[in-house]
Amino acid sequence: MTQKADVLVLSAHPDDAEFGAAGTVAKWTDEGRTVVYVICTNGDKGTSDRSLGPEELLKIRRKEQQAAAEVLGVREVIFLDHPDQGLEDTPELRKQIVRLIRTYRPRILVTSDPYRRYLWHRDHRIIGQVAMDAVFPLARDHLAYPDMLDEGLEPHKVAEILFWGADDINFRSDITGTFERKIEALRCHASQIREFKASDPVKWLKGLCRDMAKDEPFELAEGFHRVELPR
Ligand SMILES: [Zn+2]
Numbered sequence: 001m002t003q004k005a006d007v008l009v010l011s012a013h014p015d016d017a018e019f020g021a022a023g024t025v026a027k028w029t030d031e032g033r034t035v036v037y038v039i040c041t042n043g044d045k046g047t048s049d050r051s052l053g054p055e056e057l058l059k060i061r062r063k064e065q066q067a068a069a070e071v072l073g074v075r076e077v078i079f080l081d082h083p084d085q086g087l088e089d090t091p092e093l094r095k096q097i098v099r100l101i102r103t104y105r106p107r108i109l110v111t112s113d114p115y116r117r118y119l120w121h122r123d124h125r126i127i128g129q130v131a132m133d134a135v136f137p138l139a140r141d142h143l144a145y146p147d148m149l150d151e152g153l154e155p156h157k158v159a160e161i162l163f164w165g166a167d168d169i170n171f172r173s174d175i176t177g178t179f180e181r182k183i184e185a186l187r188c189h190a191s192q193i194r195e196f197k198a199s200d201p202v203k204w205l206k207g208l209c210r211d212m213a214k215d216e217p218f219e220l221a222e223g224f225h226r227v228e229l230p231r
Contacts, residue, residue, distance in 0.1 A: 005075065006033040008106040010097065010131050012087060012123035013043045014065035015189040020164025021110050022072055022182040023175025023209070023222050029073030030178070036104055037069055037077040038097075040127050045084040048195060060191050068188035071181060087123040089130050097134040098145060102153040109135055113163035113225055120165065128163060135161060136229060159229060166225035174218040179209060 007028055011017040017025070017037060025035050043061040044054035052060075062079060069077045080096065087093070101109070114128030135158045138144045142155045162171065175182060183202055187193065198204040206220070213221035 002103050003034070003075075005036040005104040005106050007035040007108045007110060008100065008104050009035060009037045009074075010109065010111040010127055011037065011039050012112060012121065012127045013041055013046060013084065014039055014061040015043075015046075015068070015186070015192045016112060016124065016164075017110070018068050018072075018182065018185045018189060020112065021162070021222055021224075022068070022185045023178040023220070024110075024162075024173040024224075025074065026072045026178035026181040026185075027173070027175065035072070035074045036106075037065075037074050038080060038100055039065055039077060040080045040093075041082045041084045041087055041123055042079070043084050046192060046195070052191075057191065061189075064189045064191060068185040071185040071188060085123060087126040089126050089133075093126075093130050094134055094138060095145060097130055098138045099148065099153060101134055101139040101158060102148060102156050105156045107159045108162060109158050109160070110162045110164065110224075113166040116165050116167055124165060132161065132227075157229065157231065159231070161227045161229070162224040163227070164222070164224055166223065168225050169212070169223035171224045171226035172212055172216050172221040173224065174213070174216070174220070175209065175222050176213075176219045179206070179220045 009017050029035055042058040044058040047057055066077055111131040112124040112128045114125045139156050142149060209220040212223045213219055
């Protein structure tokens with residue numbers, strides 16, 4: 001039987017979760033919380049290297065994601081293998097996510113903010129929206145998927161959703177002690193870091209995390225929009 005998890009992270013692509021939440025994930029696993037990753041697409045379009053075919057790229061990115069998850073102490077990585085740039089808000093995807101929520105029964109769900117304005121990858125928008133609908137009301141209501149009850153997948157109430165990439169940040173997580181692990185996890189995504197245009201990505205990222213912690217009693221932060229759900 002599948003073990004429950006304290007935190008479920010839903011990411012559109014390999015590497016999104018590291019950019020958005022790796023410092024926070026490392027902090028949680030250090031505290032003994034169990035974290036499970038769900039990577040929704042296979043990431044097979046994420047390159048400007050014309051010598052690299054999609055089949056090869058998806059294998060590379062899967063390995064990179066596994067390595068990053070290991071650095072962060074993530075217990076399990078689930079690959080849903082939807083097509084990159086092809087995530088759609090369908091009844092099938094909603095049900096797939098509800099099934100995961102009812103199986104792992106997390107207190108916290110972490111994903112990308114669907115309401116970030118303008119330049120935001122379509123897959124990020126879609127997974128944020130599907131995750132939100134899956135938490136409320138679909139995973140909560142027993143009549144939403146009566147067939148799941150027959151499988152023993154009882155309704156589940158997630159307590160809290162954290163959205164990375166939010167315009168409207170209302171929660172800053174202290175990652176001063178785990179920033180180096182975030183960098184180490186991001187370095188595992190070598191195929192993506194190569195694509196990165198900043199001359200010194202670590203310096204750039206540290207600046208962002210420092211700005212995020214402005215007015216907080218700590219040095220470095222990851223920012224989220226937090227939604228707490230009624231119990
Ligand atoms: Zn992405």
